[in-house]
Amino acid sequence: MRCSVIALPVLAAATSVVARAPTPGEDGKYTISSSGIKAQFIPYGATLTNLFVKDKGGEDVDVVLGYDDVAYYPKDPGHPVYNSIPGRYVNRIGKGTYTIDNTTYTTQLNDGTNTLHSGTNNWSYRVWNVTAATDDSITFAITDASNSSQGMLGLVEGEVTYSVKGSTWSIKMEATSPDVKTPLMLTQHTYFNLDAYKNPDTVKIWNHTLHMPYSKRYLAADDGALPTGEIGTAAPNSINDFASKANLFLGHAQNDPRFAGNCGGGGACEGYNGYFLIDDAPKDAVVVSLASAYSGITADLRTDQPGVVIYSCNWMDGSADLKSTQGTADNRKVVRSSCVAIEAQDYVDGINHPEWGRVDKQISGPGQTYSWESSWTFGSF
Numbered sequence: 555m556r557c558s559v560i561a562l563p564v565l566a567a568a569t570s571v572v573a574r575a576p577t578p579g580e581d582g583k584y585t586i587s588s589s590g591i592k593a594q595f596i597p598y599g600a601t602l603t604n605l606f607v608k609d610k611g612g613e614d615v616d617v618v619l620g621y622d623d624v625a626y627y628p629k630d631p632g633h634p635v636y637n638s639i640p641g642r643y644v645n646r647i648g649k650g651t652y653t654i655d656n657t658t659y660t661t662q663l664n665d666g667t668n669t670l671h672s673g674t675n676n677w678s679y680r681v682w683n684v685t686a687a688t689d690d691s692i693t694f695a696i697t698d699a700s701n702s703s704q705g706m707l708g709l710v711e712g713e714v715t716y717s718v719k720g721s722t723w724s725i726k727m728e729a730t731s732p733d734v735k736t737p738l739m740l741t742q743h744t745y746f747n748l749d750a751y752k753n754p755d756t757v758k759i760w761n762h763t764l765h766m767p768y769s770k771r772y773l774a775a776d777d778g779a780l781p782t783g784e785i786g787t788a789a790p791n792s793i794n795d796f797a798s799k800a801n802l803f804l805g806h807a808q809n810d811p812r813f814a815g816n817c818g819g820g821g822a823c824e825g826y827n828g829y830f831l832i833d834d835a836p837k838d839a840v841v842v843s844l845a846s847a848y849s850g851i852t853a854d855l856r857t858d859q860p861g862v863v864i865y866s867c868n869w870m871d872g873s874a875d876l877k878s879t880q881g882t883a884d885n886r887k888v889v890r891s892s893c894v895a896i897e898a899q900d901y902v903d904g905i906n907h908p909e910w911g912r913v914d915k916q917i918s919g920p921g922q923t924y925s926w927e928s929s930w931t932f933g934s935f
Contacts, residue, residue, distance in 0.1 A: 582624040586690050590721030590932065596624045599638030599678040600694035600714050602744070604879065605723065607932040610850025615752075616879035617851060617932075619745040619893055628679070632874070635743045638678040640671035642698055642710050642729070643737035643916070645829075645863060645902045647672075648780050650705075652905045654735050654917060661705035666778045672703040677712070678743070691717035700734075708734035708919075714742075721933060727926040735919035740926050741859075741899040745867070747892060748846040748853065751881040755848075757892045759866055760805025764894075765843040766796045769830040769861070773902060777818040779827045781903050785910075796830075800843070804866065804894065817868060825866035825891055829902045832861050840931075842896060850934045857898040857928035860912075865895040898928045 578584050583594040583603055592614065594604040603624065606614040620636050621627060627636070647669040650661045662673030671678065682694035695713040698706075712729035725742050751757050772794050774784040790798040793807040793816050804825070807813045815821035817828060832841050842855035842862055855862070867890065874888040881887075904912030918924045 581622070584684065584687065584692055586688070586692055586716065586718055588690055588718040588720055588722075591718040591723055593716065593718055593723060595692055595694075595716065596627065597682045597684060597694060598624070598627050599635070599640075599680065600682045600696070601627060601639075601678075602637035602716070602742075604877070605637075606879075607721065607851060607853075608934060610934040615748070615750045615849055615851060616877060617746055617748050617750060617853070619747065619888060620877055621875070622877050630874070633674075633679070634745070634870075634874075635671065635678045637742070637744050639682075639694075639712075639714055639727070639740060640743055641677035641712065641738075641740045642703065642706055643672050643739050643905070644741045644743075644897070644899055645739075646670055646778075646780050647737075648903045648906050652705075652737060659705040659707065662703070668778060668780055669705075672706055672737075675703050682714075685713065686715075690719065691715060706736060708736040710736060710738065712740070722929050722931045724929040725927070727924075729918070729924040730922070731918050732920055735917050737905055737916055738918040738924040739900050739904075739916050740924070741863070741897040742928065743895060743897050744930075745893045745895045746844060746853065747880070747894075748844065748851040749848045750879065751876055751885055751892065753846075753848040754882065757881075757885055757889060758805070759892055759894045760803060760808060761846065761848065762804050762894065763801055763843075763845045763847075764796045764804050764864070765800045765802065766830055766832075766841060766862070767800075768797070768832045768835040768839070768841055770795075770797045771831040771833060773829040773831070775818065775828050775902075777820060779818050779823075781829065781901075781907065783907055783909065785831070794826075794828075794830075817866075819868070823868045825868055826864045826894075827866070827868065829861050829863050829899075831901075832857075832859070844894070844896065845935070852933045852935060854931045854933070855896065855898065855928060856931070859898040859926065859928065860900055861898075863895070863897040863899060863902065865897070866891055867893040867895065898926075 686693040788795040817823035
């Protein structure tokens with residue numbers, strides 16, 4: 555996949571004109587902190603670059619993927635969307651088309667026969683503006699001109715505020731399309747390895763446990779990870795079961811012959827790259843719990859979204875370097891199935907599936923404000 559390259563001088567220029575915003579560190583990162591968290595960000599993609607939380611020994615561990623050199627984010631040809639905000643419509647649009655008021659629009663095909671995250675000029679490729687910042691919060695804003703991503707018509711104004719308090723990292727987003735109806739669906743595309751690649755026994759994510767108590771159902775998908783329209787229900791201990799008990803490993807179904815192709819790719823995608831529905835969760839309930847016995851770190855998600863995408867990093871090919879805060883002398887690369895992206899959002903390609911009743915949630919227009927809210931609370935055991 556080709557990507558647009560934004561040179562570092564542009565990045566520096568965008569961050570230097572903001573009145574009263576704190577100066578980023580020498581590494582180009584903005585830092586916010588609380589008693590239990592230190593989080594660092596850059597304006598490119600409104601990206602979280604580092605997230606330090608406490609392990610079971612009280613030591614700081616950087617639990618998200620990224621790069622030491624902020625200049626490499628726009629240069630990486632793979633553009634894995636590390637911990638940034640893609641948009642204006644995240645995940646896949648089937649066959650690169652959608653319809654509003656009987657008019658069909660065509661979007662860029664950048665994921666086989668589908669559109670992913672609105673194409674290769676989506677919001678994760680853009681330099682956002684820093685509009686507010688304190689010691690424990692920072693706000694980024696973006697102005698997305700009409701058709702700057704192919705087929706995404708109408709001006710959209712968006713913003714995201716990241717804040718930390720105690721051991722909780724909170725994310726709030728809003729966006730408006732003041733002139734016309736347009737697709738709007740966002741997420742924070744967060745990649746985790748709670749061991750920071752320091753476990754001497756394995757760098758794979760399969761030793762982490764995942765519990766999603768309200769997510770028995772999932773969207774069945776085709777070989778290209780595009781939902782078919784069918785909604786499946788995971789039987790206890792089946793590949794897609796993370797609801798029946800709290801101690802299921804991410805790799806609990808590795809011995810099932812279907813695990814190797816569970817996320818498509820011609821049978822080459824092992825593990826997960828799909829959408830799980832959140833059904834009947836009480837307000838403010840923990841809907842996803844990720845944990846690792848090695849570090850002792852737990853991560854609990856609360857969200858107002860109706861589901862989450864779980865992607866177990868199948869397509870990482872071992873070419874990307876780890877940050878200096880991660881890994882060991884013998885382990886310096888991001889390899890296949892060594893991380894998990896957890897993305898709270900609305901139904902994937904819901905814009906093309908009226909039978910799900912999500913179209914009105916995914917089309918926004920004049921007089922409407924799109925909003926999204928989630929938080930991660932970290933602990934140890």
